[in-house]
Amino acid sequence: MSTEPHASLWPEGVDRIIRDEVDSTMAEAARLAPDLRRPTWVMAHRQTAARGRQGRAWVNPEGNLSATLLMRPEGGPADAALRSFMAANALFEALALHVDRTKLAVKWPNDVLLSGGKVAGILLESMGTSQGVEWLAIGVGVNLKAVPDGVQDAAFPPTALAEHGDLVGPEDFLEKLAVNFATEEAIFAELGFGKIREDWLKRAARLGEVITARTSRAEITGTFESIDEAGNLILRTPKGAEVIAAADVYFS
Numbered sequence: 001m002s003t004e005p006h007a008s009l010w011p012e013g014v015d016r017i018i019r020d021e022v023d024s025t026m027a028e029a030a031r032l033a034p035d036l037r038r039p040t041w042v043m044a045h046r047q048t049a050a051r052g053r054q055g056r057a058w059v060n061p062e063g064n065l066s067a068t069l070l071m072r073p074e075g076g077p078a079d080a081a082l083r084s085f086m087a088a089n090a091l092f093e094a095l096a097l098h099v100d101r102t103k104l105a106v107k108w109p110n111d112v113l114l115s116g117g118k119v120a121g122i123l124l125e126s127m128g129t130s131q132g133v134e135w136l137a138i139g140v141g142v143n144l145k146a147v148p149d150g151v152q153d154a155a156f157p158p159t160a161l162a163e164h165g166d167l168v169g170p171e172d173f174l175e176k177l178a179v180n181f182a183t184e185e186a187i188f189a190e191l192g193f194g195k196i197r198e199d200w201l202k203r204a205a206r207l208g209e210v211i212t213a214r215t216s217r218a219e220i221t222g223t224f225e226s227i228d229e230a231g232n233l234i235l236r237t238p239k240g241a242e243v244i245a246a247a248d249v250y251f252s
């Protein structure tokens with residue numbers, strides 16, 4: 001855990017915009033997109049209509065981090081989607097500066113767990129065609145200070161960093177996250193998804209154990225074997241390997 005004051009480490013070539021209040025940093029990033037040429041983190045102290053995955057609402061009390069990175073990635077939608085694993089790796093390492101890292105884990109497809117509770121979620125939205133991505137928005141919500149009220153996910157109840165480690169302000173945390181995400185981008189550019197995947201798997205909750213994936217059509221239980229080069233979940237079942245592109249995951 002770090003308490004030392006540090007010089008600004010903000011990554012070169014990346015911008016940041018901090019608002020007091022917006023509806024959602026995803027919506028704000030989309031509105032700003034036509035005017036943004038460089039990767040830009042859009043952070044807000046308050047969101048009035050924050051969104052989570054699968055159309056769920058997201059509640060972020062003030063003091064938690066609400067931010068979206070707007071970028072123009074090279075490559076197609078499949079490469080863009082891999083950024084959720086890069087964001088998870090970057091979040092894991094930023095959190096590990098403030099809490100015992102053995103309590104942290106990433107959960108497929110894009111959550112970070114702390115002592116088994118959800119401490120951070122990631123939401124990807126993009127604009128473009130099947131050929132190319134015009135822009136990608138990577139939204140992150142991190143329970144730095146407080147747990148949101150009224151969240152109905154009994155499997156992974158929300159938890160906050162401050163309950164287990166340091167109390168960190170959203171601006172400070174964003175800086176560490178931005179640095180870590182820039183490092184993930186450099187790794188991706190130099191070594192490809194293989195290294196990102198390897199790092200993510202080292203941090204994955206329940207790797208090698210039996211888990212359940214609930215898709216829109218079925219519930220599949222099997223041994224969590226890996227993720228593939230496209231980021232799909234691989235479960236080993238008595239019928240063979242199941243390759244799962246989208247699901248909610250539950251632990252037994």
Ligand SMILES: O=C(O)CCCC[C@@H]1SC[C@@H]2NC(=O)N[C@@H]21
Pocket residue numbers: 023024025026027047049050051052053054056058060065066067068111120121122123139140141142
């Ligand atoms: O469902 C999830 O786990 C993803 C949650 C993502 C929430 C963040 S908070 C910042 C950004 N703005 C939003 O409206 N949503 C994302």
